[in-house]
Amino acid sequence: MNSVYKNIENLSKDNRETAFKIVAKQILLDFSNNKFRSQEELAKKCYVSNATITQFSKAALCTGYRELRLRLKIEYDNNFLNDQKLSMKKISISEYYVSFENWLSENWNFLEELIKTMIERKQVFLFPSFQTHYSAIFLSDVLEKHDLNVNIFNLEKDLKKLQNIDWTKKVVLLILTGRDNESLKLIYDYMKKANSKVFVICSQNWNFKDDKNVNIMYLDNQISSRNYVDRNFWLINLYKFLEEILIKRCD
CATH class of the missing domain: 1.10.10.10 (Winged helix-like DNA-binding domain superfamily/Winged helix DNA-binding domain)
Structure with a gap:
């Protein structure tokens, strides 16, 4: 069925x-x-x-x-x-943020490379899944405060614009969570062929480990995978952390 x-x-x-x-x-x-x-x-x-x-x-x-x-x-x-x-186990606030801190530590190289590339290229395109669009708006606000040019790509309205953009000079961040990601996977394949600098934040349902040319950060903690609200909250915390790093790097 x-x-x-x-x-x-x-x-x-x-x-x-x-x-x-x-x-x-x-x-x-x-x-x-x-x-x-x-x-x-x-x-x-x-x-x-x-x-x-x-x-x-x-x-x-x-x-x-x-x-x-x-x-x-x-x-x-x-x-x-x-x-x-x-x-749905009881978890203390301290345990929650210890888990978050561990997740950041495990992906520190990804974060360093993402921030470095964004500062260098100044132009960032965000491709969020349907359920992470809310947190992507928060990230856009964070990056624009630091003089970065940010676009949240609308797959329904902007798909035809893909071929008119020189992606070699852009930073591309895809957020793949939930079940509405077929179009985003097509974007991922297109960006690889366009030699763009691609970063991916995704759930464990995706397997990019064999792709050496793409930077991957997995949402692998159970706390962040319960539902879309938890994932957005987790991502907003991540983006706030990125802002703290940008403040230090840009000052």
């Missing part, structure tokens, strides 16, 4: 801003928050009719919205709840 999430994700990638695309993006957003709306709630949220939600469900290869919603809940439980239960 095909993944319903995958079918919905494919429907969200339509180049046109169709009703199906709007519904798909809302369902994916709700899914990341462990929220499963009723058909009436979803229709109202997306400004479409109940009939459109039914048609969308059939396009996602379900008999109707009731089946789609049920299968989504099952997929969420199978993929996230078990991992979450393993991570």
Whole structure:
């Protein structure tokens, strides 16, 4: 049986801003928050009719919205709840930040190279996954305060611009977490061919260890992998740490 999430994700990638695309993006957003709306709630949220939600469900290869919603809940439980239960141990604030500090220490070479390259090239392109877009905005604000030119690349609107940019003079940072990363993987492959300086922060689901030409930092701590809120919080802490280093390097 095909993944319903995958079918919905494919429907969200339509180049046109169709009703199906709007519904798909809302369902994916709700899914990341462990929220499963009723058909009436979803229709109202997306400004479409109940009939459109039914048609969308059939396009996602379900008999109707009731089946789609049920299968989504099952997929969420199978993929996230078990991992979450393993991570829900009580942990003190000191333990939390000791773990964070260890993570930074293990990836110090990555951070040094990232900061050095950003200072040298001055132009940074951020390619966040859907669920880490919030923390990417924070990073953009941090870097711009230190006179770096930052762009958060919009895959839906800016994809055609890729070939018009000289990537050899840019710093590229991809953040690969969650399940919406097929387009980002294509960006990664393109940047390698364009001889760009590529940095990747990613979950353990990705394997770049055999690629010697790309700088990789893995989100490998259980505290940061419970859900998208934890990952954004973890990344914001990382970006704040980068700012402290930039203050010292740029002064």
